[in-house]
Amino acid sequence: MATTLAGVSVSTARAAPAAGATRPVTTPRAAFPLVRFPRRAGSRLAFARAAATGPATPSNISDKVSESIKAAEEACAGDPVSGECVAAWDEVEELSAAASHARDKLKGSDPLENYCKDNPEADECRTYED
Amino acid sequence: MAICTVSTSHSLHSTCYISAPTRTTAHLGFHQRQVIFYTGGRRSARRGGIVPSVVTCAAGGANTVVIGLAADSGCGKSTFMRRLTSVFGGAAEPPRGGNxxxxxxxxxxxxxxxxxxYHSLDRTGRKEKGVTALDPAANNFDLMYEQVKALKDGIAVEKPIYNHVTGLLDPPELIKPPKILVIEGLHPMFDPRVRDILDFSIYLDISNEVKFAWKIQRDMAERGHSLESIKASIEARKPDFDAYIDPQKQYADAVIEVLPxxxxxxxxEGKVLRVKLVMKEGVKYFSPVYLFDDGSTISWIPxxxxxxxxxxxxxxxYGPDTYFGKEVSVLEMDGQFDRLDELIYVESHLSNLSTKFYGEVTQQMLKHADFPGSNNGTGLFQTIVGLKIRDLYEQIVAEKAATPLEAAKA
Structure with missing residues (x-):
């Protein structure tokens, strides 16, 4: 069992992709942990979810998300219930979901983990129970 | 399993299909043929490009169990899928070497x-027409039905790929009939033809308050997003959501409601959740989970x-109720687990879980403690529904295996 992240709520800055120069260098990942961390000392159960930090969204998707938001705001400026406006916000949702999935994929792509999936018997892949 | 080879095909009793799902591949404009012969589970395919015509021999007719999972975008379908495939053993991964x-x-x-x-309109098309992906007009239900039906009947299909990054329809991928097919998305129970071929269906019903909290958590750090943009997106999509997605819950065999x-x-704050598992009564191969006493009304503080x-x-x-005029059993959990003994204690008081050994629910929850919702009712009920689907699948397979024997005896 992993060590327990008791009472930890981290808000670490994510490194932003090295894209356009006008962009801020870091994007803070806001800490909105829906999952409360175990408070009880000595708890062995790692129910905590390290939700506060994670990989940054790949720049191509990140750009699309911010562009789509701008486009939606413009499309709705004239008529907030037009088909054009609604479709534009739907595109924002679709891209935001794609960004989230892309981050999840990166989370699971640890090079050592990938190697160990294919070579579980290798020395560097051994795990020890305490 | 079927013993079904070309040389013994004369002895088969109508378990071979010849089908030409023309519309399935019409958009590709190819006219080459692919023939797939099933030989007792193994499949030798001579690929000539696309699949306009398929000959299939399958065991006792249909052999794929089809499950439908409906929910809005960003409401936990992916997490549910990971829990479900984990119950069946083995991790689910994207097709190797594909797109x-x-x-x-x-x-x-x-x-x-x-x-x-199965989007019929890509992102540009929807923008031009001013429709959302939630709108049935943006989706090809004919193709969806044909391909899901083909897979259920044991026939491989060339399914289109909607690229969520580019917003375009990519070249299709070959999908072979699996033991269990899950169709997840916005509209699995919208079209009556598709709905009718589902062996089991689930709807994830996320209340507005929780949906907003989840999307803040997902999007707030994304450049360009703000509380206003998150709210605007939810509100703009709501009329289509209410018109086309939400009504599908009346057809679901199980509904997971997530409330403050x-x-x-x-x-x-949306941190602590109250989650309800609504289970339809009288569904074949599915008997609802209960707390203490089947059919009683119980309120329990463990x-x-x-x-x-x-x-x-x-x-x-826990207790009986009605849902859209149908008899259901409802199990509800408010609050969250902070310790392992809480989860085990609760599991030991639930009945009809379809576990294979004592503590299997707890084991599954611990295995994926890093998934969202692992300490509350969303994780618990998703795991339970996963176990019920495994049980349903095993009952269907067992029944199929028994049927030819009875026929032979008669």
Whole structure:
């Protein structure tokens, strides 16, 4: 069992992709942990979810998300219930979901983990129970 | 399994299909043929490009169990899928060597396809017409039905791929009939033809308050997003959501409702959740889970002398109810697990879980403690529904295996 992240709520800055120069260098990942961390000392159960930090969204998707938001705001400026406006916000949702999935994929792509999936018997892949 | 080879085909009793799903591949404009012969589970395919015509021999007719999972975008379908495929053993992964933006997940037993792949309008098309992806007009239900039906009947299909990054329809991928096919997306129960071929269906019903909290958590750090943009997106999509997605829940065999807690007065943080599992009565191969006594009405606070819980505690409720005029059983959990003994204690008081050994629910929850919702009712009920689907699948397979024997005896 992993060590327990008791009472930890981290808000670490994510490194932003090295894209356009006008962009801020870091994007803070806001800490909105829906999952409360175990408070009880000595708890062995790692129910905590390290939700506060994670990989940054790949720049191509990140750009699309911010562009789509701008486009939606413009499309709705004239008529907030037009088909054009609604479709534009739907595109924002679709891209935001794609960004989230892309981050999840990166989370699971640890090079050592990938190697160990294919070579579980290798020395560097051994795990020890305490 | 079927013993079905070309040389013994004369002895088969109508388990071979010859089908030409023309519309399936019409958009590709190819006219080459692919023939697939099933030989007792193994498949020798002579690929000539696309699949306009397929000959299939399958065991006792249909052999793929089809499950539908409906929910809005960003409401936990992916997490549910990971829990479900885990119950069946083996991790589900994208098709090897295929399109890296494929939406499909494949494990030994299960294939999960995303219904966004049946968008008839791509992102540009929807923008031009001013329709959302939630609108049936943006989706090709004829193709969805044909391909899901073909897979259920044991026939491979060339399914389109909707690329969520580019917003375009990519070249199709070959989907072979799995043991269990899950179709997840916005509209699995919208078209009556598709609905009728589902062996089991689930709807994830996320209340507005929780949806907003989840999307803040997902999007707030994304450049360009703000509370206003998150709110605007939810509100703009709501009329189509209410018109086309939400009504599907009346057809679901199981509904997981996610609501704000009632343990903390006036809580609107969305951190603690109250989750209800609505289970339809009288569904073949599915018998609802119950607390203490089947059919009674029970309110249960497990925290007390035997089990100490931290604030705000845990509360369960169970009882019969009606849902869209149909008889259901409802199991409800408010609060969250902070410790392992709480989860085990609760599992030991639930009945009809379809576990294979004592503690299997707890084991599954611990295995994926890093998934969202692993300490509350969403994780618990998703795991339970996963176990019920495994049980349903095993019953269907057992029944199929028994049928030819009875026929032979008669």
């Amino acid at each position: 890296p933006d494929s939406n499909t997940l494949i494990s030994d037993t299960t294939t999960v396809i995303c219904l966004d792949d 807690t009632q343990l903390i007065p006036d809580d609107n 925290c007390g002398r035997k089990l100490t819980c931290s604030y705000p505690g845990i509360k369960f409720a």
